[in-house]
Amino acid sequence: MLDRIANLTWNHPRKILAAALLFAAVAGFFGHDVEHHLKAAGFTDPSSESEQAGDVLAGALGHSAQPGLTVLVRPKGGGQLDVQDPAVAGEIDRLVTQLGKADYVGHVDKIPAPDGKSLALAAQLSTNDFEDKGGLADESVRKLVASKSLDLGYGGYAPSFNEVNDQTRKDLTNAELIAFPILALLLLLVFRSAVAAALPLLIGALSIVGTLFMLRVMSSFVGTSVFALNIGTALSLGLAVDYALLLVSRHREETAKVGFTREAHTAMMATAGRTALFSGLTVAGAMAALMVMPQRFLYSVGAAGAMVGVLSAVMAIFVAPALLAVLGPRINAFSIRSGPAVSDTSTRWLAVARGVMRRPLLVALVTASAVLALASPLFATHLTGPSAQAVPPGQQSYDVNKYLFDHYPREVTEGVSLTVRGTTSDAALAELRTKIADVPGMAQVSPFQHASSDVAFATASLDKYALSDESQQAVRDVRALPDPEGGHLLVAGNTASFLDEKSSLVSNAPLAIGLIVLLTVVLLFLLTGSVLLPLKTLLMNTMTLAAALGILVIVFEKKFLVGLLDYPGPYSVEVTSLVFLFAVTFALATDYAVLVMARIKELRDSGMTNEDAVAHGVARTGRIISAAAIMIAVVFAAFAVSPVFFMKQIAVGMSLGVIIDATVVRAFLVPSLMRLLGEANWWAPGPLRRLHARFGVSH
Structure with missing residues (x-):
């Protein structure tokens, strides 16, 4: 396939x-307004108990029990x-009327x-989707509810998320303004x-435009989060740099041997093109x-990242070679400095690899111990989730929320919604209320009211903040109470949503992790023909991820250097960010592993010993x-300039993962383990060797 692509890009580069360019124009036309079709964050699991409770009550009562939006007068x-x-x-009274509209x-x-x-005008919303529809409610309220004689402020869950949503859009622009220069x-x-x-910027731009178009299509069929824009932009630029560096450096290496010829072009595609394709797929x-x-x-x-991976690889193996074919020697025009090219063998990296392989066991043990030490804080981390604390200082709702917390009962700001579905008697409901009130951590429970013949509801408040350990345990204890006769108790609210979020992540993460492991092993086997190298890559990626997340805990929970990051809290790690960082860090670590493994495999296939191939592969890349x-x-x-706490955590976590993998893992763990494994690096059982011979990719 790559030979055909090489011929196509050499014979018809201008086409x-x-x-x-036509693709960019069409994608840009249809995808330019994608932001207006995307929804807010989306941290909840629609099938969770808290979401079901909200849907049941909204259906019976016409609105939620706890306020989703509060106007402070x-x-x-x-x-x-x-x-x-x-x-x-x-x-x-006029404000209440306007708020109701x-x-x-x-x-x-x-x-x-x-x-x-x-005075708090507490608005119960007719939707259970506080994160997205609540944002629309907030915008509508701010237009309709205004006063010349009274001071008004807008707070609560919905305005908080709406402001965070708007801030992330601004953060995308700010990040681009900082990163591009x-x-x-x-x-x-x-x-x-x-x-x-200019080549990686072109590939990145094409990938970004294509991703915007695909997200626009996706948003027509399923609710799509606005955060997909952030990862789409960042990952597009990152992979574009990777693949452009790989292709241009190999292009210069091959043209230095045989000039700007078809032979050099084909060799570049067979090596760097193959690596870029496999990296994009992984x-x-x-x-x-x-x-x-x-x-x-x-x-x-996840969808945005998958789109970026495919698009970046496609642009790398089609657009970059076509442009190189058209430009020829002019690719090196307007040179600004002399010195060794990135494609040249690095004597420093060669010396490091040789030195590591002289004492591979010692280096592997010391490095692994250091990485595990960095990862150790992860096992005692305190997780947090979406709440009013996500609003950064300076936003309008931040001060309003703080005032509400300080001056109003907690059921106004962080109420626990209690819904009983079924034909339950008033006596049974009263008994249930008493049991709930006796649960440690519960401050107050209102009497149950009937929303319909088979739905009753009440609102409770907690002694502590919604996401505190004490509040979480209180909600667990309430959920553990026996159901009242003839009914089933459903608990909702911010605390219940957080518990459900963690439960959902725990139950669904194994499938996601299993798919990542399976795809990584299969693709790396097809690339290397080895059984052990994919497993070694999984181990290296896991250590990279663990170290990055451990440092994240040290910084954001233990408050190490938070002043430099202008980070005001909360001093916990956001739980959804862990899953997100796992996938992105794992993907990028595999990306670098493919770049190194492909070159080592190529050198070994050319006749080098395992040790020489490893040393020169590390030095060449x-x-x-x-x-x-x-x-x-x-x-x-x-x-990381974002004032939104989980965006800052994600930015720092991804940067740490990339740096750790490109330095500690590649310099010490990769050469030491490959030296210890020796020729076993390339082992595979007979049936798999035959499978690779038929379906694998060889240089």
Whole structure:
């Protein structure tokens, strides 16, 4: 296949480039407004108990039990809010009427503060989707509910998520403004030519535009999270740099031997083109595994990552070779510096690899111990999830939420919704209320009311914050109570949603992890023909991931250097981010493994011993992977400017994973383990050897 692509890109390069431009135009036309068709984060599992409870109550009552949005009313200039004043009372009644007209608002309660200085207009929403539809409700409320005589603020779950959503859109633009100039400068330094440096930007741009188009199509069939845009942009630029570096460096290596000829072009495609294709497929496979997760956030970024992996590989093996064929020697035009090319063998990397392989067991043990030590904090981490704490300081809802927490009962801000489905008697409901009130950690439980003949509901409050350990245990204990006679108790609210989120991740993650492992093993076997090398790669990737997540805990939970990151908390690791980081870090670590393994395999097939092939493979890819790792880390790190706490954690985690894999793992663990395994690196049982001979890829 690659021979045919090489011939096509050599014989008809201008047609391929024209087709690429046409694709970009069509994709850009249909995908330019994709942002308006995407939904908010999507951290919940639609099949969870808390979501079912919300749906049952919304169906019977017409709205949720706990407020999804709160309008805080205070007098201008502070002081007491005189609700007995006819002018103030009339204005409040008008605000209630306007609030009731807003989209997705089903019911409004007036809740005075105990100190008399404010009034909360608590809106129960007619939708259970607080993250997305709640955002639409918030925007509608802010348009309809305004006052010239009173001071108004908008808080609660829905406005908080809406502001976080808007902030992530701004973060995408800010990250691009930061990353692109730095990336352009680094590309000039690495490629040594202004023309060559433009190649990864072109591949990245085509991949981004194509991903936007595919996300637009996807959003027509299934709810798609806005966070898919962030991962699509970052990963597109990162993989574009990887593959452009790989192809251009190999192009320069081959043309230095035989000139700008078809022979050099074909050799580049057979080696670097093959590696880029396999790398793109492994990245796509690892990311696609997230699509089995029920959370909109996870399956959306998984789909986006899979699209990027495929698109980046396709652009790398079609557009980049076609452009190289058209440009010929002009690819090196406007050179800005001299010195060794990234394709040259690095004497430093060669010396490191040789030194490691002289004492492979010692190096492997010391390095593995250091990595495991970095990973150890992960086992005692305190996880958190979506809540009002996700709103960064400076956002309007941040101050309103803080005021509500400080001045109102907790059921206003973090109520626990209790729904009983079934024909349960009033006496049984009263008995259930008493049992719930006796649970440690429960502060107050309202009497049950009937929403319909077979649905009753009540609202409870907790002693501590919604995601505290004490509150989580209290909700677990409530759920463990026996059901009332004739009914079934369903618990919802922020605490219950967080518990359900963790449970969903635990139950669905094994399938996603299994798919990632299976796809990685199969693809690496097809590339190397070895059984042990794919397993070694899995081990290396796991250690990279564990070390990166361990450092994440040290930084964001143990507060190490948080001042440099301008991080105000919460001082916990966001639970969904762990799954996301697992897939992305695993994908990128496999990407680098493919780059190194493909070169080592090529050198060994050429007649080198295992030790020489490893040393020269590491040395030949040393500058390429180092440069790629630095640049992709810059792209990811640019998202750390986000004030949204889980975006900052994701950005730092991805940057750490890339750097750890490109340095510690590649410099020490890869050569030491391959030296210890020796010729066993390339072993496979007879049936698998025959399978590889038939279906595998050979140089």
